Amino acid sequence: MTTSRWTKEQLKLAFHLYCQLPFGRLHSRNPEIIQLAQLIGRTPSAVAMKLVNFASLDPAITSTGRAGLGNASALDKEVWAEFHADWEKLALECLLLNATLRNEVDSESVAELDSAELAELQDFFGETKRVLTEKRVKQHFFRRAVLSSYRGRCCISGLSDARLLMASHIMPWSYDKKNRLNPSNGLCLSAIHDKAFDRGLITLSDDHEVMLSEQLKRSDDVFVVNIFLPVEGRKIEMPEKFIPNLAFISHHRNKIFVDAAV
Structure with missing residues (x-):
């Protein structure tokens, strides 16, 4: 008790x-x-x-x-x-705490992976298997944290089909280990907006307004004209929790956005 x-x-x-x-x-x-x-x-x-x-x-x-x-x-x-200060520590430490409290020998049982993912992991052994399991746990935590903060909707388009939504990193995964799992380093985006953001074709202002690259604005592609041009200057739908960090947004705009050097 x-x-x-x-x-x-x-x-x-x-x-x-x-x-x-x-x-x-x-x-x-x-x-x-x-x-x-x-x-x-x-x-x-x-x-x-x-x-x-x-x-x-x-x-x-x-x-x-x-x-x-x-x-x-x-x-x-x-x-x-x-x-x-250390989001990866949160995800992994809580994984171990859960495993301990549930008296589980294999921590995969609390990773909430589906059967197909577990079957895939069973092909690996030792350290490789542990690393892959931890990576999936981290990705699962980040996705849930970001999507729940944005109420399960793309913050640009409003799309709410979870199968088409991505937990997009503002600061790239490889750039800042400390903030890989920080929900304030995430945006909930549709798959197409995620790809455009990742490639630096779109970014955000410090007022959280969508900025389009000149490449997109000059495009005569019907899809680009209909999907991207109307959102230029529109403020994203802000999250309920974990507001996007302005330092991360500034980094994306100044280092990843394709017009940054223009």
Whole structure:
């Protein structure tokens, strides 16, 4: 039976879940909250309340007047700060915490991979298998965190079919290891907008407005004319959580955008 005082490990798991849930689903009836409550020996109401405490620390939440409960503890703030400094540590440490609490020998069972992915992983052994599993865990966390922040919609087009949505990195995966899994380094984009953003054909201003490259603006391709030209200068739909970091946006605009050197 748990005491009333939350442990740091429990808070890490709670924050890990907070990152992956839309703000509107931070309630005690959510099956994922119920599952975590059972895992750590808390009530669903207590877990839901803790997630709302974390929301009170999120500028994307508080800037819209949704203040959360507003009574986050010093340890809540410590966990928030610790994992904003190292998102990969969050994903992997919580994987291990889950595995320990579930008494699982093989951590793949908490990676939430589908059967096809597990079958593929079974072809590998030793260190290679571990590295691939960790990579999938990281990608899964980042995708859920970004898509939930944007309410499962492309922030440019409004597309809401998850099969066609990407969790796009603003700062490329290979450039900044510390922020690979930072949800503020992500945009929810349709597959076509993701490709254009990745290739530097579109970018964002510091006001989060869409900027098109001269290559796109000069194109006479019907698809480009109909899909890309109308969104120029349009502000993206802002996320509920984890506002895009302006330093990351500036890097993309000045280093990746194809017009940066013009």
